Amino acid sequence: MSFRHKHIIALRDLSKDDIEQLLNTAESMRDINSREIKKVPTLRGKTIINLFYESSTRTRTSFEIAGKRLSADTVNIASSSSSATKGETLADTALNLLAMKPDIIVMRHAVSGSHYFLAEKVNCSIINAGDGTHEHPSQGLLDMLTIKDKFGRLDGLKVAIVGDITHSRVARSNIQGLTKLGSSIFLAGPPTMIPPGVERLGNVTVCATMKEAIQDADVVMMLRIQQERQGKTLMPNAREYSRYFGLNSQNLQYAKPDAMVMHPGPINRGVEMSSYVVDGNQSHILKQVENGVAVRMAMLYHVCGGTAVE
Amino acid sequence: MNLLIKNGRIIDPTQNLDQTCDLLIENGTIKEIGKNLVASAGVQSIDASGCYVTPGLIDMHVHLRDPGLEYKEDIVSGTKSAVAGGFTSLCCMPNTKPAIDNKAVASYIINKAKAEGFCNVFPVGAITQGSKGEALAEMGELKESGCVAVSDDGHPVKSSELMRRALQYANGIGIPLITHAEDLDLVGAGTMNEGFTSTELGLKGIPRVAEDIATSRDVLLAEYTGAPIHIAHVSTLGSVEIIRAAKARGVKVTCETAPHYFTLTDDAVRGYNTNAKMNPPLREAADVAAIKAGLKDGTIDCIATDHAPHHLDEKDVEFDVAMNGIVGLETSLPLSLKLVSDGVLTLAQLVEKMSSNPSKILSLERGILTVGAVADVTVIDPAMEWVVDADKLASKSKNSPFIGWKMQGAARCVIVAGKVVDSRS
Numbered sequence: 001m002s003f004r005h006k007h008i009i010a011l012r013d014l015s016k017d018d019i020e021q022l023l024n025t026a027e028s029m030r031d032i033n034s035r036e037i038k039k040v041p042t043l044r045g046k047t048i049i050n051l052f053y054e055s056s057t058r059t060r061t062s063f064e065i066a067g068k069r070l071s072a073d074t075v076n077i078a079s080s081s082s083s084a085t086k087g088e089t090l091a092d093t094a095l096n097l098l099a100m101k102p103d104i105i106v107m108r109h110a111v112s113g114s115h116y117f118l119a120e121k122v123n124c125s126i127i128n129a130g131d132g133t134h135e136h137p138s139q140g141l142l143d144m145l146t147i148k149d150k151f152g153r154l155d156g157l158k159v160a161i162v163g164d165i166t167h168s169r170v171a172r173s174n175i176q177g178l179t180k181l182g183s184s185i186f187l188a189g190p191p192t193m194i195p196p197g198v199e200r201l202g203n204v205t206v207c208a209t210m211k212e213a214i215q216d217a218d219v220v221m222m223l224r225i226q227q228e229r230q231g232k233t234l235m236p237n238a239r240e241y242s243r244y245f246g247l248n249s250q251n252l253q254y255a256k257p258d259a260m261v262m263h264p265g266p267i268n269r270g271v272e273m274s275s276y277v278v279d280g281n282q283s284h285i286l287k288q289v290e291n292g293v294a295v296r297m298a299m300l301y302h303v304c305g306g307t308a309v310e
Numbered sequence: 311m312n313l314l315i316k317n318g319r320i321i322d323p324t325q326n327l328d329q330t331c332d333l334l335i336e337n338g339t340i341k342e343i344g345k346n347l348v349a350s351a352g353v354q355s356i357d358a359s360g361c362y363v364t365p366g367l368i369d370m371h372v373h374l375r376d377p378g379l380e381y382k383e384d385i386v387s388g389t390k391s392a393v394a395g396g397f398t399s400l401c402c403m404p405n406t407k408p409a410i411d412n413k414a415v416a417s418y419i420i421n422k423a424k425a426e427g428f429c430n431v432f433p434v435g436a437i438t439q440g441s442k443g444e445a446l447a448e449m450g451e452l453k454e455s456g457c458v459a460v461s462d463d464g465h466p467v468k469s470s471e472l473m474r475r476a477l478q479y480a481n482g483i484g485i486p487l488i489t490h491a492e493d494l495d496l497v498g499a500g501t502m503n504e505g506f507t508s509t510e511l512g513l514k515g516i517p518r519v520a521e522d523i524a525t526s527r528d529v530l531l532a533e534y535t536g537a538p539i540h541i542a543h544v545s546t547l548g549s550v551e552i553i554r555a556a557k558a559r560g561v562k563v564t565c566e567t568a569p570h571y572f573t574l575t576d577d578a579v580r581g582y583n584t585n586a587k588m589n590p591p592l593r594e595a596a597d598v599a600a601i602k603a604g605l606k607d608g609t610i611d612c613i614a615t616d617h618a619p620h621h622l623d624e625k626d627v628e629f630d631v632a633m634n635g636i637v638g639l640e641t642s643l644p645l646s647l648k649l650v651s652d653g654v655l656t657l658a659q660l661v662e663k664m665s666s667n668p669s670k671i672l673s674l675e676r677g678i679l680t681v682g683a684v685a686d687v688t689v690i691d692p693a694m695e696w697v698v699d700a701d702k703l704a705s706k707s708k709n710s711p712f713i714g715w716k717m718q719g720a721a722r723c724v725i726v727a728g729k730v731v732d733s734r735s
Contacts, residue, residue, distance in 0.1 A: 012510070112582070113629050200506050
């Protein structure tokens with residue numbers, strides 16, 4: 001079985017088989033990350049440009065490490081140091097970068113769908129490191145890998161996602177991926193943060209309360225409340241949000257006793273999650289970060305034409 | 311040049327005319343309609359067998375971009391695009407640079423169109439100075455200088471008080487007011503219709519209620535002031551229902567829709583297609599059905615294109631950044647003819663919506679085929695098949711979601727004041 005996609009822009013575009021293959025490859029990549037010499041020559045001679053139009057610590061570092069562990073040459077461009085501030089269009093920036101013959105452009109961009117636009121302009125592979133409020137496929141995949149680590153499967157699980165679904169690319173990628181693999185999603189958040197028709201994305205139920213969403217859940221995934229996105233009309237303030245949609249040791253008890261708690265980071269401690277839960281023994285947050293490197297290695301490997309890893 | 315149009319199906323709903331015969335044009339006016347007319351010496355004969363002969367089509371909602379934005383379109387290219395699409399008259403919206411909020415700009419447009427244009431151009435003046443929504447524009451002088459209506463299209467009048475006064479003032483002058491009905495607070499930073507598709511694509515939505523609220527407000531203000539109002543580019547089920555109910559209670563409201571609103575849904579945005587981005591946005595199947603029902607039962611009076619040319623540089627960009635609007639002059643006729651072949655409209659209704667009604671609403675003294683009337687005539691071949699090719703569009707801009715579509719029906723011959731301005735076979 002070979003991976004047929006030149007780009008990875010959205011989990012919506014990938015099949016169940018594609019996703020399983022990426023996760024399997026990521027599992028084998030993990031071995032590399034635990035060796036003393038954490039480097040293999042797989043992508044030697046390949047050039048990867050990390051083009052970040054939005055700030056990022058975790059994702060950019062993770063992609064950079066992933067590329068380096070596969071022996072690719074990685075170059076980072078952040079928006080503050082790029083031509084964007086000089087008024088150059090995305091298409092022109094891309095064409096100029098392309099003239100330097102990269103094999104992969106990993107991009108984060110504030111406009112949903114901008115990777116499809118970019119993919120039409122260039123002949124290298126495009127990997128989406130987050131586009132606006134659309135998708136964040138590497139985050140979705142690393143979340144799925146982390147869930148698979150715990151339960152050994154990705155079907156038949158009850159996954160609660162709590163927070164601002166409307167503005168969350170993490171939620172969209174998880175919904176697309178997890179429902180394709182057979183899990184059911186239960187969403188909770190203030191109605192101002194639930195986008196219309198979200199139930200039609202797959203096996204998705206919108207719950208009236210947080211309790212309903214996390215009741216007997218196998219996974220409780222909390223989303224960052226992004227004050228820069230919510231404006232002033234979606235919720236009164238962080239205090240009230242926390243009271244109704246924050247995860248704490250009390251309401252976590254509604255979930256299954258061995259339920260795992262996840263968060264894509266960065267966390268607002270005391271807002272969407274109490275520190276007791278963040279640092280508690282049900283938290284898999286750092287495991288998510290760890291898996292991020294392996295998942296991104298798998299993504300880079302497959303868009304470069306890599307075949308299934310045994 | 312005198313013209314004799316032979317054997318066409320002559321349709322003029324204003325006089326219940328629908329018969330196959332001949333139409334003679336002399337000195338720019340209609341001289342005679344009847345069977346077996348004979349061409350005398352010096353009269354050019356046009357064979358219209360199998361064609362419809364209708365009053366010249368009128369597009370009451372066009373952005374000509376001239377003055378100020380000629381890199382998108384100008385009066386020459388815009389009117390060429392119009393006649394290629396079968397139109398003999400168009401009304402151009404005031405969001406030019408500078409805006410059509412004074413006599414000088416209105417006169418510039420009228421004079422340039424007379425000298426260099428291919429069809430009649432009737433400017434629409436601004437409601438407010440600079441379309442800024444702050445102070446009334448000089449509507450009296452705009453009317454005197456040739457503007458046929460006022461509108462702040464593209465920049466909806468936000469203040470209800472100002473809109474109320476604009477309606478009263480325009481009514482006193484006797485100039486129709488066209489409203490772009492959208493509540494800008496609800497539109498916010500939205501880029502497409504709010505619904506399942508916007509959720510899946512992660513694009514910020516514009517809810518239908520943004521249009522419905524503004525339609526309601528403007529209909530209520532028209533009712534309160536007793537002034538007539540025309541609602542531009544109706545796109546929602548809600549607006550159709552509001553207008554239908556208002557008409558039933560006698561409010562002097564008329565409205566238009568555009569071909570894209572009865573042809574496409576917001577599914578056209580998939581793939582982040584910036585040529586499916588416009589304001590108001592493409593809606594959903596229920597809205598398309600309501601628009602068709604509104605056209606059929608007469609709630610919607612006119613079909614207008616909202617022809618909005620934009621340069622490739624303004625459309626070949628990320629979705630959020632792309633400008634709103636599409637070109638429409640050259641695709642409106644076949645898309646509207648499809649309503650006839652699909653049984654939504656009769657041919658007479660179609661001619662009403664594309665010619666007689668806009669003429670009546672704006673007092674253009676066109677849209678009619680009677681002896682003595684100005685000879686603005688469109689000869690339509692309903693069978694002609696063609697494919698929309700960006701390179702062949704007469705408009706300077708190519709921002710159409712219909713590029714590559716197979717169309718049926720086109721203007722075979724377009725006659726403005728007795729002169730053939732466009733023809734094809």
